[in-house]
Amino acid sequence: MTRTTRSVITTLVVLILVAALGFIYASPYIALNRVKRAADARDAQTVNEYVDFPALRASLKEQIAALLTRRVDIQKSGNPLAIIGAMIGAAVVGPLVDSYATPDGVAAILNGIPPRGTPGEHPPQAGDGSPASPSGVPASGATTAQEAPKQPPMTTAGYRSLNTFVVTYRHGAGDARYSAIFHRDGLVSWKLVAVDLNG
Structure with missing residues (x-):
């Protein structure tokens, strides 16, 4: 084997290694793009590949x-109305979780519309025939999470650790933010596993 041949082989090996490392690094960005497109299209089969629904539900x-x-703050308040509010809030959690642990809910989360904990709230649904009115209440009477934002939210995305990738959403400088959290599932596969409503 000539020196030129060895040099060419070494160069090819280095290029392949760099390309592989680049793909591994970019894999969560690719997964985010794919799950967002699938969720927007309500492609449940593809969404299932990129979302760990039991973990997301928990x-x-x-x-x-x-x-x-936090809203009711029962620890600091002995107010009986606060306790009643907490009981009503507890009854809201199950249906709200059920509505967001779906392709519609994933689409809402990845488009800047997180759950707000409002009774009767559900994520906007594709083709449900219930467009939001100016008050945010669809014609059906159920409340959506909020009106679709007029402008896309500001997002930042990056690795929190080797196996955790976080996308943070914010609509404005003073607005609350929240995060969608992905965990590595294999070498180049990622799954949405959690949300952090505190940002």
């Missing part, structure tokens, strides 16, 4: 319960 339950607890 995360939503925990986050929404914490959101309602």
